[in-house]
Amino acid sequence: VIVEQPGDVASFAASRISDVVARVAASGKRAVLGVATGSSPLGTYRALAELVSRGHLDTTGVSAFALDEYVGLDYAHPESYHSVVTRTVTEPLALDPRRVHVPDGLADDLPAACSRYEEQIRAAGGIDVQLLGIGANGHIGFNEPTSSLNSRTRLKTLAKRTRDDNARFFDSPDQVPIHCLTQGLATILDARQALLVAQGVGKAEAIAAAVEGPVSAMCPASVLQLHSHATVVVDEAAASRL
Ligand code: GLP
Numbered sequence: 715v716i717v718e719q720p721g722d723v724a725s726f727a728a729s730r731i732s733d734v735v736a737r738v739a740a741s742g743k744r745a746v747l748g749v750a751t752g753s754s755p756l757g758t759y760r761a762l763a764e765l766v767s768r769g770h771l772d773t774t775g776v777s778a779f780a781l782d783e784y785v786g787l788d789y790a791h792p793e794s795y796h797s798v799v800t801r802t803v804t805e806p807l808a809l810d811p812r813r814v815h816v817p818d819g820l821a822d823d824l825p826a827a828c829s830r831y832e833e834q835i836r837a838a839g840g841i842d843v844q845l846l847g848i849g850a851n852g853h854i855g856f857n858e859p860t861s862s863l864n865s866r867t868r869l870k871t872l873a874k875r876t877r878d879d880n881a882r883f884f885d886s887p888d889q890v891p892i893h894c895l896t897q898g899l900a901t902i903l904d905a906r907q908a909l910l911v912a913q914g915v916g917k918a919e920a921i922a923a924a925v926e927g928p929v930s931a932m933c934p935a936s937v938l939q940l941h942s943h944a945t946v947v948v949d950e951a952a953a954s955r956l
Pocket residue numbers: 750751752753754755781782846847848849850853854855856876880
């Protein structure tokens with residue numbers, strides 16, 4: 715879906731998510747959202763918050779699972795994904811914090827924390843709609859290029875490009891964590907619906923590779939070509955290399 719402006723990306727994605735929440739509620743269940751961090755989905759969260767505050771979206775009982783978390787970063791750090799998700803998703807969307815999950819990057823046993831996370835997603839009934847951003851190198855979550863297309867939640871090393879891109883959120887580049895926990899590409903493919911949002915010319919190359927390139931571990935987002943219900947929503951700038 716190509717729309718004109720970044721704001722149109724946000725309103726399209728918010729209305730899609732809101733429809734899913736309403737449809738799941740109508741079937742007597744509670745929706746499970748997959749949420750992404752980064753700047754790309756922030757407009758979508760603001761648009762969803764607006765729907766909630768106007769009474770057009772009821773998030774009672776809705777749960778959420780984040781894609782990823784840095785390893786070793788205190789949850790109280792403003793850039794930990796625990797903090798970011800609380801600030802940008804849980805609070806504005808009036809979600810019950812007990813129903814919002816982020817991988818445990820402080821666990822003593824990280825592989826066990828990854829297995830537990832997969833189990834929590836399964837126990838919640840799976841993800842109804844997974845919102846995604848895309849890294850300039852084609853990553854989704856923190857599945858960097860060369861990630862196995864069949865990967866599950868696991869410990870990964872961040873690519874240099876990702877650490878450089880995310881350095882703007884930290885006081886100095888050497889404070890950007892080196893490792894992370896991330897849902898795998900197969901975990902993401904398990905979501906019943908995937909919704910990738912991107913704005914701006916900086917994402918144009920990654921979007922072209924993901925949508926029109928070969929399915930390849932070199933562009934992890936290209937795995938969405940294998941999903942039976944994936945939507946990529948971009949503004950004209952992000953669509954400029956298609
Ligand atoms: C981050 C996140 C991804 C996000 C991506 C793009 O590092 N782990 O989930 O999609 O990189 O970030 P942004 O939207 O700020 O460009």
